[in-house]
Amino acid sequence: MSTAPTADARPIRILFVFAWLVVGGEETEVRLLAQALDPTRYRIEVVACFRKDGMPEQTHAQLEAIGVPVDRTPYALGFDETVAYLASKLPAYDVVVSCQNVADIYPALERMHLRPPLIEHGGLVSEALAGPKHFTARYVGVCASIRDAAASRMPGREQHAIEIPSMVDTRAFDPTRRVPVRAALGIAEGVPLIGWLGRLDPKKRVEDFIEAAALVHARHPRARFVVIGGPDAFIPEYAVALRNRARALGLDGALTFLGDRGGRARPARRARHIRLAFAR
Template identity: 30%
Template sequence: MRVLHVISTLGPGGAGHQLRLLVRRLPHESEVVTLSPPAASTDMLRPEGARVHHLSSRGDHDPAAIGRLRRLMRAGHYDVVHTHLYRASVLGRIAARLAGVPHVVATEHHLGAEAIEGRRISPGVRALYLAGERLGQITIAASPAIAGRLRAWGVPDTRLTTIPKAIDAREYRFDPELRDAARARLDIAPGVPVIGGIGRLEPDKRFDLLIRALTEVPGATLLLVGDGPARAALERLADIEGVAGRVRFAGVVGHVREMLCAMDVFASPGQETFGLATLEAIASGLPALYAACAPLEERAAARAPVRGTQRLSRDRESLPRALRAELLCLAERDGKRLPARSTGFRYDADHLAASVGRLYERMAEGPGRRRIIAPLLAYRGRFGRKNSFPLPGGNVRNA
């Protein structure tokens, strides 16, 4: 089976890394096309044998990009086109149908309550997405929250499945040499306790709470890994709170392992997150404080909590109090790392690939769809007659 993955941007983390984990494990001939300019991070795919095409687009409404994608798809004779992220899904699904690709699937990695890939969810954005959705066969939601939002938009259950995000825990194993190198580069002395946060620097990640909490945790340094529109505001806040000298902004990194090795406690104070960075932190042997992390919440609900993890309450004092307690525990352990932990196979990269592989096989059991105009004309969504196209082989939920 030949598979073409179309992704809006193939950056070092997020959806780009999820795609790398998937491509490395799928038993199919896979190629990747990115709709952004070439980046050094794409080299991470090449050792696995995946060819990477670069095809820049000017936006979500780019007929020229659709034409280039269509030519690439026709020349490649692909059996499956798998799109990732909003722009790739809009342009890629149209191009795949124009090229006559038998099977089209999309993965929604990030679908915030208010924005997609940094843009507001306006009626036009939603309508464009839903019109394109009719040209595919199924949409994979990367979390239950994303699945719920897609249902609220009007995507039928028969065209929706949930396959959660995943990690390869081996990628985050602790290395004391990496720790020393990272701390030296960040100008952090060996004995200083480091509180860490990872993610895009935007308001809903609530890294401002970490900066305010730092004022109540004497002697500790805060390490924030990532970049985004809130960085300048966070730098100003650190200045105002008098802790600018104890905050390090590492920016975007190719892989977070080294930064995790440099930390002593991980904290994720944002409520709007799946919690993948928290899973990476516990795989590195860090104690983890979190406001939201679906996998850890599942374990806690099943009365099987993961050692060294604590869910933060909405109490303003919860975060600084928990940080102080973890640093006391760190001192009692003489700075030793906790063992690497995980939340089980459901959030492992092998499970991700196996689930997607089974989905491809189920689609291949029946005839592909080559109609192009009819799905667009038939689509009326929530504003008119319900009209859905069943998947080959029936409903494919929770693959």
């Protein structure tokens, strides 16, 4: 039996509400999910509530390149105006997914009589413990400790807090690109190359990688190291401190900071994020 939608069926509309858009795990998951879901059955849109000078535009461009609209309207609004804007926007959607403990989402929902189901997605224990949960149909934590923290705020329905680990699409690691990428980096074949990938945020402890690189380099001078990822717009001084630390450890010429780098669009292996959240 065919599962194709009928002519008058409309896609399920899913709105991801971000506190802000940077280059991170949640942003990547939205992009991979949008590539994997059947566009005749699901339509994903994104709205971001806040922007600060220095935040990268990479995620905006990547989402729009694959047909995911990014609503920037709140960038020009204050908090109360953003709440009112979301309250007018949310009723059009079948599911709302809030990422990063969006401060505007609950005040907006409080103003509505008919509310779409809300999924909250959290990548920090502090996010899971913050704010009310009475409108949250499901809380998705990326690890058990985050799930448990959310469950502690959902008495009587702890099972509505679930764990779905962050995805890694291994198809992005294409062995056919090894030679040209190393050549572009000026790394000869046979030279050990070790990388770190992520946003330059103190909670990720990039300094540990730099300290380890110094230890390895002392014993293997040919080894080279790269740090891939840009500064956190809220803590730009951390990126400066990392560069200074690498220099102080004698890693000039051995360790390179590459900043944010775009990747090729690929379908994700795990397209069940929304379905799993409601099925459990």
